[in-house]
Amino acid sequence: MLHPSKIKSFSEIRNWVLETLINRLKSASESEHSVTVVFHFHYAMFCLLLVFMCFGERVKDEILSDILRVQRNRLLSISRFNILNFWPRVTRIFLRKRWEEFLKLRKDQEDVLLPLIRARKQVKESGLNNVKSVVSYVDTLLELELPEEKRKLSEDEMVTLCSEFLNAGADTTSTALQWIMANLVKYPDVQRRIV
Secondary structure (H helix, E strand, C coil), rough: CHHHHHHHHHHHHHHHHHHHHHHHHHHHCCCCCCCCHHHHHHHHHHHHHHHHHHHHCCCCHHHHHHHHHHHHHHHHHHHHHHHHHHHHHHHHHHHHHHHHHHHHHHHHHHHHHHHHHHHHHHHHHHHHCCCCCCCCCCHHHHHEEECCCEECCCCHHHHHHHHHHHHHHHHHHHHHHHHHHHHHHHHHHHHHHCC
């Protein structure tokens, strides 16, 4: 999916993401407030590009905000739950509230991501894929079979893998774009060549 040979299949969505990013930056720059470019990069990379690459379709803004909220909550609280890995039987008794909090976060994540996974599965099974040339990350997960156990991935495993895909891609891509913008500001001669 992330192989260079697949780059062309995402060209239409990359153009749409770029257009959306430029429009958001232009409209933000016209306001009287300063523009925080990082937020716009993160929105474009995470909410638009990575979510599309993961689920194979454009997602409504309400669902995007739910995905963003769930993923952010999960990332911000991950260090709180590290202790639960040590002696889970004991921590279930002594750290019951923390376990409940962890399970609630996981349920929230499943409530947001599972409908998207199931919708993609339904589209794939019905053969009504509206973007014929794009293979989403969920498509690859649906086809994946664990060789040792001779079984497909469970929905729970797919939620975990989709979450990892979204988290890993968002910050690295956004950070790369921030460095590019910083270098454009630092080296105006490069900026002139681009324009």
